[in-house]
Amino acid sequence: MNKRKQKSSKPPILAEGLIKIFFPDKGNYSTVGDIHEQYNYLVSETGSIKAKIWYVRQTVKSILPLFTSSIYWSLSMIRNYIKFAWRNIKKNKLYSAINIVGLAIGIAICAFLFQYIRLELSYDKHHENAENIYRITEENYEDDKSVFTASSYPPVADILANDFPEFENVVRLYPLGVSITTPQNAKFNETGFCYADSTYFDVFTHKFLAGNKDAALQNPFRVVLTKSIADKYFGNENPVGQMLKVEDGLQFMVDAVIEDFPQSSHFRFDILASMSSLRSNMDWFFSSWHYPPVYIYALANSGFNLPAFNDRVYDFHKKYFREGEPRRIQAQPLLDIHLASDLENEIGVNTSIEYIYLLGGIGILILVIACINFMNLNTARAESRAKEVGIKKVVGAERKSLMVQFFLEAITYSIAALFFAVFIIEALKGPFSEIVGTTIQINYIFDLYMTIGFIAIALLVGFASGLYPAVYLSRFKPTEVFQKSLSGTRNRTNINFRNVLVGFQFAVSFFLILTTIIVFDQVEFIRNKNLGFSAEQTLIFPLKDKVVQNKLESIRNRILTDANITSVTAASSIPGIDRELNYPFNVDGMPFDETVSLNTILTDHDFLTTLQIELISGRNFSREITTDEREAFIVNETAAKQFGWDDPINKKIRAQRYDHGLEKKVLREGSVIGVVKDFHWESLQNEIEPLLIQISYQNYFYDYMAVKFSGQNSATAIAHLEKIWNETVPHRAMEYNFLDKKFEEMFLQEQRLFTMFSYSAGIAIIVACLGLFGLSVYIVQKRTKEIGIRKVLGASSQSITVSLIVDILKPLVLSVAVGLPVAVVFTNSWLENFAYRIDTTMWSYLPALLVLLTIAVVTVSFQAIKASHYNPVDSIRSE
Amino acid sequence: MILTRSEEMLLLAVHRLQHDAYGVKIRLLMKEFTGKEMAFGALFVQLDRLSQKELLKSYLSDPTPERGGRSKRIYQLTTEGKQALIRTKKVQDSIWENVNGLGLDKA
Numbered sequence: 001m002n003k004r005k006q007k008s009s010k011p012p013i014l015a016e017g018l019i020k021i022f023f024p025d026k027g028n029y030s031t032v033g034d035i036h037e038q039y040n041y042l043v044s045e046t047g048s049i050k051a052k053i054w055y056v057r058q059t060v061k062s063i064l065p066l067f068t069s070s071i072y073w074s075l076s077m078i079r080n081y082i083k084f085a086w087r088n089i090k091k092n093k094l095y096s097a098i099n100i101v102g103l104a105i106g107i108a109i110c111a112f113l114f115q116y117i118r119l120e121l122s123y124d125k126h127h128e129n130a131e132n133i134y135r136i137t138e139e140n141y142e143d144d145k146s147v148f149t150a151s152s153y154p155p156v157a158d159i160l161a162n163d164f165p166e167f168e169n170v171v172r173l174y175p176l177g178v179s180i181t182t183p184q185n186a187k188f189n190e191t192g193f194c195y196a197d198s199t200y201f202d203v204f205t206h207k208f209l210a211g212n213k214d215a216a217l218q219n220p221f222r223v224v225l226t227k228s229i230a231d232k233y234f235g236n237e238n239p240v241g242q243m244l245k246v247e248d249g250l251q252f253m254v255d256a257v258i259e260d261f262p263q264s265s266h267f268r269f270d271i272l273a274s275m276s277s278l279r280s281n282m283d284w285f286f287s288s289w290h291y292p293p294v295y296i297y298a299l300a301n302s303g304f305n306l307p308a309f310n311d312r313v314y315d316f317h318k319k320y321f322r323e324g325e326p327r328r329i330q331a332q333p334l335l336d337i338h339l340a341s342d343l344e345n346e347i348g349v350n351t352s353i354e355y356i357y358l359l360g361g362i363g364i365l366i367l368v369i370a371c372i373n374f375m376n377l378n379t380a381r382a383e384s385r386a387k388e389v390g391i392k393k394v395v396g397a398e399r400k401s402l403m404v405q406f407f408l409e410a411i412t413y414s415i416a417a418l419f420f421a422v423f424i425i426e427a428l429k430g431p432f433s434e435i436v437g438t439t440i441q442i443n444y445i446f447d448l449y450m451t452i453g454f455i456a457i458a459l460l461v462g463f464a465s466g467l468y469p470a471v472y473l474s475r476f477k478p479t480e481v482f483q484k485s486l487s488g489t490r491n492r493t494n495i496n497f498r499n500v501l502v503g504f505q506f507a508v509s510f511f512l513i514l515t516t517i518i519v520f521d522q523v524e525f526i527r528n529k530n531l532g533f534s535a536e537q538t539l540i541f542p543l544k545d546k547v548v549q550n551k552l553e554s555i556r557n558r559i560l561t562d563a564n565i566t567s568v569t570a571a572s573s574i575p576g577i578d579r580e581l582n583y584p585f586n587v588d589g590m591p592f593d594e595t596v597s598l599n600t601i602l603t604d605h606d607f608l609t610t611l612q613i614e615l616i617s618g619r620n621f622s623r624e625i626t627t628d629e630r631e632a633f634i635v636n637e638t639a640a641k642q643f644g645w646d647d648p649i650n651k652k653i654r655a656q657r658y659d660h661g662l663e664k665k666v667l668r669e670g671s672v673i674g675v676v677k678d679f680h681w682e683s684l685q686n687e688i689e690p691l692l693i694q695i696s697y698q699n700y701f702y703d704y705m706a707v708k709f710s711g712q713n714s715a716t717a718i719a720h721l722e723k724i725w726n727e728t729v730p731h732r733a734m735e736y737n738f739l740d741k742k743f744e745e746m747f748l749q750e751q752r753l754f755t756m757f758s759y760s761a762g763i764a765i766i767v768a769c770l771g772l773f774g775l776s777v778y779i780v781q782k783r784t785k786e787i788g789i790r791k792v793l794g795a796s797s798q799s800i801t802v803s804l805i806v807d808i809l810k811p812l813v814l815s816v817a818v819g820l821p822v823a824v825v826f827t828n829s830w831l832e833n834f835a836y837r838i839d840t841t842m843w844s845y846l847p848a849l850l851v852l853l854t855i856a857v858v859t860v861s862f863q864a865i866k867a868s869h870y871n872p873v874d875s876i877r878s879e
Numbered sequence: 880m881i882l883t884r885s886e887e888m889l890l891l892a893v894h895r896l897q898h899d900a901y902g903v904k905i906r907l908l909m910k911e912f913t914g915k916e917m918a919f920g921a922l923f924v925q926l927d928r929l930s931q932k933e934l935l936k937s938y939l940s941d942p943t944p945e946r947g948g949r950s951k952r953i954y955q956l957t958t959e960g961k962q963a964l965i966r967t968k969k970v971q972d973s974i975w976e977n978v979n980g981l982g983l984d985k986a
């Protein structure tokens with residue numbers, strides 16, 4: 001028969017398929033035929049496109065009434081299924097508890113991750129023009145390496161605004177910790193203070209709670225406060241129009257109050273001050289190409305094209321940078337910053353996308369482990385349920401309806417687990433927030449995404465874990481089921497499949513345990529590694545303004561009168577607190593016109609003594625030798641090695657810099673007087689770099705003061721220091737840090753990784769053991785009779801226990817075989833990040849193996865020992 | 880048993896179409912009656928329900944090429960269906976008897 005009439009085009013496949021599903025008509029498809037006929041008529045009348053649209057609309061319209069009617073008819077059936085599911089849950093309380101608790105843990109973990117990943121992905125999206133905002137970053141390159149910094153310098157912004165019409169608005173941010181005095185004379189140190197251009201609110205979006213957006217920051221000496229700061233300063237008073245004293249005397253008027261910066265902003269400030277305020281006392285700022293670093297953001301028009309800009313910017317380099325000056329500027333999309341940016345001098349802490357992947361991966365693994373429990377326990381119970389299936393089939397159930405029943409049963413479990421999950425989430429909120437480093441809030445009811453997410457997880461988990469039982473159990477044939485209990489080949493493959501699943505669960509657990517141990521070892525290693533200097537009993541004071549810096553001498557002299565204080569030093573930076581300065585130098589052994597960029601600290605005579613850095617040759621700076629002030633350098637071992645100096649003492653070093661006039665200028669010339677042992681400047685991820693230590697003859701460079709005290713009582717030392725501080729520099733409240741604590745903070749990332757792995761390893765193993773426990777209960781139950789017979793024939797309790805344990809734990813061999821290589825590869829690639837790391841050997845993996853085996857054996861032995869002590873009389877009789 | 884308006888119209892449509900009473904034609908006639916297009920889905924649900932109430936019966940015709948090789952399901956009134964129609968008509972007539980003042984004559 002000629003089935004299809006030529007030109008008649010085919011109806012949309014998807015729509016046709018849907019219609020077939022909803023109008024099965026016992027396979028005759030007479031209804032599909034009706035629609036088809038009308039469709040062909042429309043094709044010839046109006047053309048195939050209109051007809052297709054008609055077909056699709058018809059499908060959509062038709063499904064709705066059919067769907068409601070089918071629900072009506074199947075509702076009673078569903079009620080029946082749920083009743084069955086509920087009876088099953090009640091009948092097997094142990095299995096149900098294991099399943100539900102396991103699934104609940106999995107769901108709770110997923111909920112956390114869902115929320116966390118959502119937060120991470122939402123960074124900076126709250127700005128209206130987020131997609132068109134770019135950050136201007138700078139690259140400084142040398143022969144073999146480039147240093148990318150997140151910040152640039154003040155004049156760049158003006159030039160971009162003038163020369164590049166594609167930028168509608170450019171804004172500079174100049175964060176600067178200050179001390180603030182309120183009209184009530186309360187004094188606060190504010191780290192979240194930032195100068196911003198008047199264009200700030202044109203680029204970024206903020207909600208104004210008081211004051212006017214258009215007027216904000218337009219005039220010098222104005223500030224905009226966030227809500228929490230406004231509350232802190234003014235309480236219930238109206239903050240707008242109030243005056244604040246910044247540092248030693250500048251008066252700023254409050255323009256407006258905005259909402260606090262959201263958690264999902266990659267920079268967060270408390271106070272924004274108008275940039276134009278700097279004109280009065282820091283006018284050089286606006287034309288300084290080298291200092292201080294500022295963050296520049298530009299709002300581009302919609303036609304902006306990043307690659308084209310990066311090409312055009314060459315003109316900019318040519319025009320404004322001296323020829324050969326090794327720097328470039330680049331634009332970086334705002335939305336890339338939080339997830340992908342890892343430059344020097346970032347404005348805040350960013351996440352790496354790998355961290356998110358890692359977290360997500362672990363969450364999914366735990367959920368999979370929980371689903372496997374469900375599948376395993378269900379298939380293990382297959383025999384007892386086989387009879388149920390058989391009888392249902394005899395009475396007339398179709399395979400399809402049995403599958404629906406099993407799926408619904410699984411979903412009933414997962415919905416029960418969902419409710420449990422809520423409790424778990426509440427219990428784990430704290431630790432989880434600690435792991436990810438931000439507070440995770442979960443709103444169960446009013447957050448649409450969360451609700452949908454929860455329901456989706458429940459359905460998905462129900463479906464995934466019900467899949468295997470549904471397919472497998474519904475296949476039983478009544479004749480076979482009743483003839484004898486399931487045995488023979490099919491059952492053996494079933495056991496194998498189960499073993500593979502258990503093996504997989506423990507492979508994941510093994511991987512997590514092993515990784516936890518390696519991460520722990522490494523964290524301990526870097527914490528205990530000798531840093532090369534002493535960070536204990538050392539207080540660090542930031543010296544933030546000129547007034548303090550100029551009073552340094554008198555502060556120092558007064559501090560030293562205290563017997564508890566052993567030594568004081570001031571320096572441009574302190575290890576673990578701030579980066580070294582970096583200047584071009586010319587050293588002995590190099591042609592005169594070449595320079596190399598080196599890290600350096602400008603300090604006073606007491607730097608080495610205060611931080612207890614070991615001198616290996618030469619001498620320390622001395623106050624007796626006046627030339628030391630301008631003509632002496634102390635280098636570290638690495639520097640000596642890098643310059644190829646066998647005897648570094650008296651080697652010449654020249655500090656060179658390009659002046660504002662772009663002339664090369666020798667700032668200082670001197671020789672090496674001593675070599676210090678290498679000491680770590682920052683986290684042990686980085687290798688020690690060459691370092692020059694020199695005396696500063698200007699107070700201007702002293703950004704920090706370090707004070708070493710003796711005795712255990714830091715409180716008295718601090719009280720004493722505070723008294724001196726307040727008497728000497730009353731305009732600024734004292735700030736201090738313990739150096740050793742600051743160093744601890746540098747390991748925060750590693751610490752977090754360790755916490756994350758230890759928690760997830762713990763959870764994974766709990767869930768996996770739940771499954772193993774359930775399985776062992778079942779296996780022991782099934783073999784009761786066998787054990788009885790063995791005992792009658794003379795087997796001892798011990799031998800039975802051992803054989804049971806060995807039998808149940810066989811799949812663990814597989815786990816180790818799979819988990820070990822994966823963990824080894826993973827941990828080794830993680831360790832590569834560290835310049836200083838532990839060596840991994842066979843022995844570092846052994847503890848993980850022992851932990852896993854112990855936990856598994858303990859889990860199984862309860863049941864095994866119990867079973868081996870059954871009285872054969874009871875066990876053989878039992879049916 | 881009294882039929883609802885849409886049931887009545889459907890049964891009448893089937894009756895009128897006689898041996899041509901299958902989905903497409905019924906739908907067309909319903910459109911003529913009411914001026915509104917019915918979704919196929921809604922139509923089939925109604926026809927199904929009438930069949931369940933045994934007011935309609937149906938048989939499959941031979942497959943035809945213009946339907947992609949599918950049969951037509953042709954509907955017919957059962958005896959109960961016919962009786963139900965007659966009863967409904969009688970009830971309606973008695974309701975409408977002697978109704979004045981609606982402006983029926985002018986329309």
